[in-house]
Amino acid sequence: MDETQLPGRLVTLTDVARTAGVGESTVSRVLRNHGSYSKRAGERVAEAVARLGYVPNRLAGSLAGQGASARLVGVVIPSLANVVFPDLLRGLTSALDAEGIPCVIGVSDYDPDREEALVAALLSWRPAALLLTGLEHNPGTVALAQASGVRVVEMIDTDGAGIDAVVGFSNRAVGAASARHLITRGYRRIAYLGHDLRVDLRAGKRLAGFEHALGEAGLALSDKEIRPGPSSPAAGRAGLEALLTRVSDLDAVYFSNDDMALGGYFACLAAGLAVPGRLALFGFNGLDFAAAMPQPLSTVRTPRLEIGRQAAACLTSAGPKTIDLGFELIEGATA
Amino acid sequence: MDETQLPGRLVTLTDVARTAGVGESTVSRVLRNHGSYSKRAGERVAEAVARLGYVPNRLAGSLAGQGASARLVGVVIPSLANVVFPDLLRGLTSALDAEGIPCVIGVSDYDPDREEALVAALLSWRPAALLLTGLEHNPGTVALAQASGVRVVEMIDTDGAGIDAVVGFSNRAVGAASARHLITRGYRRIAYLGHDLRVDLRAGKRLAGFEHALGEAGLALSDKEIRPGPSSPAAGRAGLEALLTRVSDLDAVYFSNDDMALGGYFACLAAGLAVPGRLALFGFNGLDFAAAMPQPLSTVRTPRLEIGRQAAACLTSAGPKTIDLGFELIEGATA
DNA sequence: TCGCAGTTTGGCAGCGCTGCCAATCCGGTT
């Protein structure tokens, strides 16, 4: 690299054009491989780019380009603490990186007002698409998204109406399938152990589906323990201990997710309770560790990576649609 | 919202100015609360913005503004599958969201060439800063970063020289402290169980520190098991099972991280091996579940969130510096 | 030799915004 530029000024396309001895438009055409140019022009431009260490300015490029939308996508997720969302991002980035489209992320902390603020902030970068989590948003969020005219994809949840495209699975159906599994296995005195449902609306939908299926079988939840704060093995352990002191004859527990279930499993180990003989455990998500447990956790595997990938695939298509990717019940050995 | 705009055209600052009956510069001043304007002007602009549903175009704003650098930061991490990196992002976004600065992320999959490509792609958005993981990069990556003139922060690892600012802890020191702990507790036949070291260089540094401290005590690793692919509880379980068939008299295992250690713990449970009586286990990271285990995992807690926060704090300062945030050895009950 | 269709090229307006500057306004003085 031949730092012939003025100090403090970055190399621009004009510099490249001058160095290569061609016009700006030619440089632009070569760099984007768009339109026709001679082999000779291509070589001279490539040489100049390498020599000057030119890095294109996409702010300018996007501003000038058609539709003025940037080759970026905005993503709003509620949290990074729950493995599910990094997994979602993983699926997304694996698909988008191939096209060289980066994600601009915002974390809402499960707060709809924060989500609205983030959507506004992200839209100000004129992303090619906006990816949201879940179907529940402030009216203002919906209005912003619609007025922007960009593709909107809502991920994870299909229980309800979306703004534009929706990719996910039915949380209600997951809850119902989980309940039916427990019922089939003969469990009758079943409790629910979850984290804060006001913030995690999807967990609430699973619980609703669970209770509904229980009701269809003439059963009801024996007890319900909601721990404040986010889900974690620690909350699961403490929650199960609380549940057990309260109700002595439970035979199964449905957890809001695998992290909570792992904590519950640890509580059983610590208390010497046989699983599933004395107490059955059922989780949600199908995380990595579930299969490695001495007794594989009974849970439901969700297509998290696939949701990310399909959401990325949605960006190129147009028109509203819903993609239900389903889920897989893993029988495991704990319920 | 009063869709008085031409269809397909987004509202611009000029539209706002016309609607509010003021000049463009006044609108700009009001929106950025920069420079002086009358109360009356402020109100009229606010009203027009609300009425038109105006969302500023930051592509244009950044391009026109001083230094032309965007209120964005570029982040390159090697993976989203290992909780460490989402945690890092979590610390980062919590600090940056307060300032309304979003992160543009790239995932390198531990591939230096991919990292270089991502750095180039991210720099083309003229971010206010570039955050990288670790200290080992392609020469091209370093050159790009330096030529860009933006603040560069390398996160997690302090064992070596950085480009600009460095925030993290010493992985070698972690390894050494872990070894000394095991030695102090009387363990002598110690094995290492890790995942692919060629890709996870930081795990390699921990192992080097571990072996060095072992050497200082006149000891050496009894065995070493490296599982291909990323770390996971499944890999930890399979790895420990392999290790145990090979060496019958091990008394402790040092794992590349807590995920692997959890798998090892599961293997012990399944095989009925007393922990730590028959076999001691030592991890790395201090993840959530470690404290919830029936026997809390002996491990080292790393300041992942704090690294993210401090990295964000670095962005406002200038000049090279290294912030070593240290780590905490958690004695636990497994070693 | 000229003309023609196709290819290659450079000039330049303009994307939406900010920063600068000069113009205007306001209230109180002289």
Place this chain on the structure above:
DNA sequence: AACCGGATTGGCAGCGCTGCCAAACTGCGA
């Protein structure tokens, strides 16, 4: 009434790039 300093304001160039257009050039047949 003329004047003054500070607060407020609008006009406009220009950030780096792309898209459009017309100009220049190419090879080839008439």
